[in-house]
Amino acid sequence: MDRHAAGWPEIPEAHKVFDEVVITVKSGRGGNGEVVPADRGRYVSNHKYKPGGNMSKQIWLPASDPGDGADGGDVVLVCDPGVDSLLHLHAGQRGLQQQQAGKGGKAGKAGGGGGGGRAGAGGQPAFSAPDGSNANPNTGSGGPKRNAEIKKARTPCLEIPVPPGTVVKRKGTGALLGELLQPGQRLTVARGGAGGHGVVAPSRQQRQARLSRAEREARAKGVEVVAVEDDEWLEDSRGQPGQQLSLSLLLRVVADVGLVGFPNAGKSSLLKALTRASPTIAPYPFTTLMPNLGVLSAGGGANKAVLADLPGLIEGAHKGRGLGRNFLRHLRRTRALLHVVDASAPDPATDYYAVREELRMYNPDYCARPHVVALNKLDLLPPGSAQPEGPGRPAEVPPQVASLIAALREAATRQAAEHAQHSYEGPVPRPPLAIVPCSAATGEGLKELAAALQRAIGASHVAEPDILRPAPDTLADARGGPAGAAAAAVAGTAAAAAAVSHSTSEARRGAPPPPPAGWDEQAAGAAAAGGSDDGGWGGGFDDAAGELSPAELEEFYARARAGGLLDGQGNFTGAPSPDQAEEERPTQAHAAPPGEGDQDFLDSLAASGEDEWVELSELDEATLAAVLAELEAEAVGEGEGLLDPARDIMLREEDDDGDEGVMEAGGEATTGEEEQEVAEKEAEANLEEEDVRMAPPDDPDAALLALSTEELLALEKDW
Numbered sequence: 001m002d003r004h005a006a007g008w009p010e011i012p013e014a015h016k017v018f019d020e021v022v023i024t025v026k027s028g029r030g031g032n033g034e035v036v037p038a039d040r041g042r043y044v045s046n047h048k049y050k051p052g053g054n055m056s057k058q059i060w061l062p063a064s065d066p067g068d069g070a071d072g073g074d075v076v077l078v079c080d081p082g083v084d085s086l087l088h089l090h091a092g093q094r095g096l097q098q099q100q101a102g103k104g105g106k107a108g109k110a111g112g113g114g115g116g117g118r119a120g121a122g123g124q125p126a127f128s129a130p131d132g133s134n135a136n137p138n139t140g141s142g143g144p145k146r147n148a149e150i151k152k153a154r155t156p157c158l159e160i161p162v163p164p165g166t167v168v169k170r171k172g173t174g175a176l177l178g179e180l181l182q183p184g185q186r187l188t189v190a191r192g193g194a195g196g197h198g199v200v201a202p203s204r205q206q207r208q209a210r211l212s213r214a215e216r217e218a219r220a221k222g223v224e225v226v227a228v229e230d231d232e233w234l235e236d237s238r239g240q241p242g243q244q245l246s247l248s249l250l251l252r253v254v255a256d257v258g259l260v261g262f263p264n265a266g267k268s269s270l271l272k273a274l275t276r277a278s279p280t281i282a283p284y285p286f287t288t289l290m291p292n293l294g295v296l297s298a299g300g301g302a303n304k305a306v307l308a309d310l311p312g313l314i315e316g317a318h319k320g321r322g323l324g325r326n327f328l329r330h331l332r333r334t335r336a337l338l339h340v341v342d343a344s345a346p347d348p349a350t351d352y353y354a355v356r357e358e359l360r361m362y363n364p365d366y367c368a369r370p371h372v373v374a375l376n377k378l379d380l381l382p383p384g385s386a387q388p389e390g391p392g393r394p395a396e397v398p399p400q401v402a403s404l405i406a407a408l409r410e411a412a413t414r415q416a417a418e419h420a421q422h423s424y425e426g427p428v429p430r431p432p433l434a435i436v437p438c439s440a441a442t443g444e445g446l447k448e449l450a451a452a453l454q455r456a457i458g459a460s461h462v463a464e465p466d467i468l469r470p471a472p473d474t475l476a477d478a479r480g481g482p483a484g485a486a487a488a489a490v491a492g493t494a495a496a497a498a499a500v501s502h503s504t505s506e507a508r509r510g511a512p513p514p515p516p517a518g519w520d521e522q523a524a525g526a527a528a529a530g531g532s533d534d535g536g537w538g539g540g541f542d543d544a545a546g547e548l549s550p551a552e553l554e555e556f557y558a559r560a561r562a563g564g565l566l567d568g569q570g571n572f573t574g575a576p577s578p579d580q581a582e583e584e585r586p587t588q589a590h591a592a593p594p595g596e597g598d599q600d601f602l603d604s605l606a607a608s609g610e611d612e613w614v615e616l617s618e619l620d621e622a623t624l625a626a627v628l629a630e631l632e633a634e635a636v637g638e639g640e641g642l643l644d645p646a647r648d649i650m651l652r653e654e655d656d657d658g659d660e661g662v663m664e665a666g667g668e669a670t671t672g673e674e675e676q677e678v679a680e681k682e683a684e685a686n687l688e689e690e691d692v693r694m695a696p697p698d699d700p701d702a703a704l705l706a707l708s709t710e711e712l713l714a715l716e717k718d719w
């Protein structure tokens with residue numbers, strides 16, 4: 001067991017982050033519009049003028065309409081199959097200074113060509129789109145004239161190439177912005193600020209007249225006038241700021257088959273032998289540091305399967321050994337697995353068992369996927385005495401290989417038996433669909449292996465890679481702050497007295513992209529936990545729930561319910577029958593949930609002192625606050641452990657079996673420092689969940705307790 005306990009080399013931390021990165025993106029500011037004086041225009045010489053004639057020597061040429069500033073550039077993530085990791089987006093990568101698009105310059109392209117972002121605040125790589133150019137009729141480099149025939153100048157966006165399978169979340173809130181799967185797919189993550197409008201500045205007389213009128217009106221109302229300003233017209237010409245936000249990018253490889261096994265087992269060699277991929281192959285462990293993809297075409301090329309060769313997995317990976325276990329999230333979108341075992345190793349069956357156990361501890365669903373075992377490096381075994389293939393007679397398996405196959409089968413059976421014995425969570429591990437002795441070096445058995453893989457894909461219950469879709473409004477919410485915030489901020493400086501009538505552009509401008517809510521706060525909160533997704537679960541595993549965003553959580557529970565894995569109280573039941581889940585649904589104490597001011601309900605709740613099942617999501621804010629206050633006042637739950645020290649309230653329901661469903665309702669929404677605290681708590685909770693996942697969880701409600709109020713409310717809505 002030395003082989004499993006020690007002896008593997010240490011891996012530099014940098015290589016563990018090929019599939020995740022936190023970046024700051026900033027869209028461009030809108031360019032300023034042109035400001036021309038009211039008496040715009042100029043005298044030009046009159047060429048009709050002839051000496052001695054009576055025509056004027058100069059004529060007045062009015063100026064054209066003032067030009068608008070160009071909109072700032074957007075920041076767009078582009079799905080690029082030529083990129084295979086997120087390493088190029090990390091700070092400190094080669095060429096990072098050249099990646100920022102110049103001001104008003106050519107289309108920016110970050111990374112891809114080998115370079116990360118400029119290190120921004122908090123050490124995060126920052127990617128900025130170009131600002132929009134100012135309107136400037138003299139140089140001609142500005143925005144267009146306000147002329148219907150001339151289209152508004154367009155500022156190129158900043159394109160950040162990301163590999164297929166990249167999940168994009170807002171750092172901090174964890175809100176899912178989208179996922180890039182198809183080559184060329186684009187996701188705009190920060191929209192450029194709107195360009196300022198060209199304005200005609202009022203003349204001195206006009207301004208003076210307006211100011212005196214405003215002053216007169218103010219005095220008439222008895223207001224003491226200290227100063228009057230008239231600068232709204234100027235604000236109108238200013239471009240709007242861009243947006244800045246922190247994003248958490250996470251790569252989840254999309255493939256039909258995932259290759260797993262100990263380092264050096266020959267995974268990359270098999271990928272090379274089966275497909276046209278050319279991964280690095282070397283006789284030392286951890287040659288592969290990030291997934292390699294290859295396409296296996298069998299049956300005349302009709303059936304194409306994508307194989308993903310993953311880094312080697314070792315025992316103790318869940319404690320961070322080797323490359324850790326984070327890369328196992330890349331199996332989430334595979335339909336079947338290929339376990340590669342080195343037949344020449346001292347104990348191939350134990351190797352296989354160790355890898356299976358690591359998979360089970362990461363996500364029990366992985367062990368329920370169809371898998372094939374490749375007993376590789378057959379050429380290294382001493383030649384057996386078995387009969388070769390003859391006419392009408394299949395080749396006999398050498399006794400040594402036969403005993404290896406038997407040992408592998410025994411290991412698979414042992415794992416299934418232990419699953420039942422310890423009542424582990426999740427589905428029962430499946431035995432291998434086929435064990436194929438082969439050699440990547442000689443090509444022996446590869447045809448059989450390819451056929452077995454096609455069968456495994458066909459037998460898979462994972463029909464499609466689960467694609468994460470943001471809730472309809474998530475993108476808008478996540479990108480922008482409250483609508484109108486920018487307008488309000490801009491208008492803030494406008495004088496009370498300035499009744500400026502020429503500001504017609506307000507309406508034309510429409511809704512300018514507001515600056516993101518909590519601009520500074522995002523940068524500060526960048527270090528906070530959130531959006532952590534090591535993606536464990538493919539179908540129902542409760543401790544994974546704690547890591548999901550609300551939108552994902554909803555999807556997660558919907559699937560869990562559909563699969564009968566969730567009882568009426570949201571507890572995971574292992575594999576219950578749908579009927580059983582139905583039976584366990586708690587009886588609603590209040591058929592009609594209370595509305596605002598439902599005093600009867602509040603009274604009864606306070607008076608009864610009994611445990612009640614309350615649909616928290618049905619309560620409006622006022623009632624919820626009142627319920628909490630009532631419970632606190634009446635000390636309902638105190639001493640029974642229902643009211644925790646953080647003033648969070650837990651409402652319990654005892655079902656027939658005596659099982660308890662615990663729900664937690666938090667306090668008010670938090671901001672600033674409180675948010676950070678919450679984030680830290682969540683991070684701790686995540687750590688705890690890791691432990692929960694390692695062993696059969698003692699407390700199935702641990703994940704639910706770790707959820708925030710919003711997540712709980714969203715969750716409860718569905719029950």
Ligand SMILES: Nc1nc2c(ncn2[C@@H]2O[C@H](COP(=O)(O)OP(=O)(O)OP(=O)(O)O)[C@@H](O)[C@H]2O)c(=O)[nH]1
Binds near residue numbers: 266267270311441442
């Ligand atoms: N003799 C023989 N050697 C093999 C065979 N398959 C792989 N090897 C050798 O085993 C070593 C490791 O092969 P890799 O394909 O890099 O192994 P891996 O599983 O991808 O290793 P990691 O990427 O480190 O996890 C290389 O030296 C290969 O040449 C085989 O079928 N026969």
Ligand SMILES: [Mg+2]
Binds near residue numbers: 268
């Ligand atoms: Mg390899």
